[in-house]
Amino acid sequence: xxxxxxxxxxxxxxxxxxxxxxxxxxxxxxxxxxxxxxxxxxxxxxxxxxxxxxxxxxxxxxxxxxxxxxxxxxxxxxxxxxxxxxxxxxxxxxxxxxxxxxxxxxxxxxxxxxxxxxxxxxxxxxxxxxxxxxxxxxxxxxxxxxxxxxxxxxxxxxxxxxxxxxxxxxxxxxxxxxxxxxxxxxxxxxxxxxxxxxxxxxxxxxxxxxxxxxxxxxxxxxxxxxxxxxxxxxxxxxxxxxxxxxxxxxxxxxxxxxxxxxxxxxxxxxxxxxxxx
DNA sequence: AGACAAACCTGTCTGC
DNA sequence: TGCAGACAGGTTTGTC
Numbered sequence: 001x002x003x004x005x006x007x008x009x010x011x012x013x014x015x016x017x018x019x020x021x022x023x024x025x026x027x028x029x030x031x032x033x034x035x036x037x038x039x040x041x042x043x044x045x046x047x048x049x050x051x052x053x054x055x056x057x058x059x060x061x062x063x064x065x066x067x068x069x070x071x072x073x074x075x076x077x078x079x080x081x082x083x084x085x086x087x088x089x090x091x092x093x094x095x096x097x098x099x100x101x102x103x104x105x106x107x108x109x110x111x112x113x114x115x116x117x118x119x120x121x122x123x124x125x126x127x128x129x130x131x132x133x134x135x136x137x138x139x140x141x142x143x144x145x146x147x148x149x150x151x152x153x154x155x156x157x158x159x160x161x162x163x164x165x166x167x168x169x170x171x172x173x174x175x176x177x178x179x180x181x182x183x184x185x186x187x188x189x190x191x192x193x194x195x196x197x198x199x200x201x202x203x204x205x206x207x208x209x210x211x212x213x214x215x216x217x218x219x220x221x222x223x224x225x226x227x228x229x230x231x232x233x234x235x236x237x238x239x240x241x242x243x244x245x246x247x248x249x250x251x252x253x254x255x256x257x258x259x260x261x262x263x264x265x266x267x268x269x270x271x272x273x274x275x276x277x
Numbered sequence: 278a279g280a281c282a283a284a285c286c287t288g289t290c291t292g293c
Numbered sequence: 294t295g296c297a298g299a300c301a302g303g304t305t306t307g308t309c
Contacts (some may be wrong), residue, residue, distance in 0.1 A: 002302060034285070034305065059303080077302055078287080093287080114286045115302060132304085158279065168304085175302055224302065225289080264281065267301090 002059060002075035004140050004173030005216035006227045006235065010081055011056045013230035014063070017083055017100060017108055021050045022065070024099035033076060033118045038096050042121035045069055054075070056134050058172025062127065070124050074132070076116030078226045082109055095119070140173035141213055147203030155200065157194035164194040164262045165205075174209065177222055177244045181270045182208040186242045187275050190261070190268045201277065213238060243269040 002010070012099055032038065049067035054060040056062070061081065062123040080091075086105035090097070096110040096119050110119055118132065128134045130248035132179055137153075138145055153170050164170060166181040174182070183190050188201055197205075221235030224245070228234055238245075242252050246269060247260035256273035 006302075031285095031305085042307075074303080076286095076304080112286095113288065114301090114303095116286070118304090122308095160280095163280080166303095177302060221301080265283085 002077075002227060003175030003178050003222075004059060005054075005178070005213055005237070006221040007056055007059050007061060007075065007173070008141065008217060009221040009229045009235065010075075011054045011061055013233070014054045014061075014083065014108075015079070015124050017051050017230075018053055019050065019104075020106070022046050022048065022098050023101050026097045027119075028095045030095055030115060031096065032112060032115045033074070035140065036118070036120075038119040039121055042069065043071075043096070046071060049058050051100075056128075057133060058168055059140055059175070060096075060133060060136070062122070064124065068123055069121050070127070072118070072120040072122050072127075072130065072133070074118040076112055076118070078114045079112040079117035080226070080228060081230055082111075082228065082232060083107070084109055087097060110165060111171040118130050121214070135169055137167075137169045138171040138172065138258065140171045140209055143172065145209060146170055146206045147199065150206050151199050151202035154194040154197045159194050160190060160193055160263060161188055161192045161197065162190040165209075166264075166266075173201075173213075176266050177224075178209070178216070178240065180244045180267075181212045181242055184211060184270060184275055189269050189276055190263060192277075209265065218261065222271055243271065245269065 025047050027038045027040055031205045040275040049065035052066050053064045054121055084107050086107050091111050093113040094109050094111040098108040100106040123131050165174050186204040215224055216237040219237035219240055223234040245256050246258045249258055251271040253273040256271055258269055259272050261268050
C-alpha cells in the first residue's frame with residue numbers, strides 16, 4: 001500500500017490529532033514486521049503526553065509529543081493509521097490503539113492484516129540511532145534529490161536501475177509503483193545498470209521522481225486495494241498511473257503495448273519501445 | 278560488495 | 294461450490 005505519497009497523505013490527514021493528549025495505549029501483543037511486537041512498556045510512556053506534530057522520512061512516520069519520545073510507524077504493505085471516534089467498532093487486525101483527549105473521545109488506531117508494518121517508540125533527537133531510520137538516504141520529496149545526487153550515487157553500482165530507485169539508502173520513499181512510473185517518465189530502461197546512467201538521464205530521473213510524487217499527492221495517493229488516509233479517504237491516483245498495472249494497454253507516450261516483467265521478485269511495468277535508453 | 282531468492286503474513290482473485 | 298496456486302504497495306535475512 002504505502003509509498004511516499006500515501007504516507008505523506010496519512011501524515012497530512014493526521015493533523016486533527018495534533019494538540020490532543022494521549023490518554024491510553026493498547027496493543028494486541030501480535031508481532032509485526034520480523035515478528036517484532038510493538039513495545040508495550042514504551043508505548044505506555046507516551047500516555048499523558050500531547051501530540052505536537054507528525055513528521056515523515058521516506059515511508060516512516062514519526063508522531064512527536066511534548067514528552068521525550070515519539071511514535072515510529074511504518075505501514076508495510078497493508079498497514080493503516082486512522083483516526084476514529086472511540087465508539088466506532090475496531091477493524092479486524094487492529095494491533096495498536098491510542099486514546100485521545102478531546103470534546104468527543106477519539107482513538108488513533110493502527111491496523112495491519114499482513115503484519116509487515118512496524119510500530120516502535122524512539123527517543124526524540126535520537127531518531128538516527130534507530131536502525132530503520134539510520135539507514136535511510138535523502139527523502140524523495142524533501143531531500144533535495146537532483147541529477148547531481150543521483151549521478152553521484154549511481155557511480156560504481158552494478159545493480160539495475162529498478163533496484164537503484166527502490167534502494168531506500170539512495171532515495172527514501174520510492175516503492176514499486178512509483179519506481180516503474182518514474183523510470184517510464186524518464187525513459188530509462190529498468191534493467192539498465194546504474195553505473196551506466198548518463199548525467200542527462202540522472203537529471204531526467206530526478207525530475208521524473210518529483211513529478212510522479214507531486215501528481216500522486218495531488219490525487220490523494222494510489223489506492224490499489226488497501227490504502228486509505230487517516231480520515232478513511234481512498235486515493236484517486238490509480239486512475240492516473242502511466243504504466244503500473246497496465247500490461248497490455250497502450251503506452252501513453254508512443255502507443256506501443258506496455259509490458260510486465262519480474263525483477264528481484266517484483267513486478268516492473270515498462271514500455272519496450274520508448275523506454276530503451 | 279552486491280545481487281538474488283526466500284521469508285515474514287493474510288486476503289483476494291483466477292483457473293481448474 | 295471448492296480448492297490450489299499465484300499474487301499483492303515492503304523490508305530483512307541468508308546464500309551464492
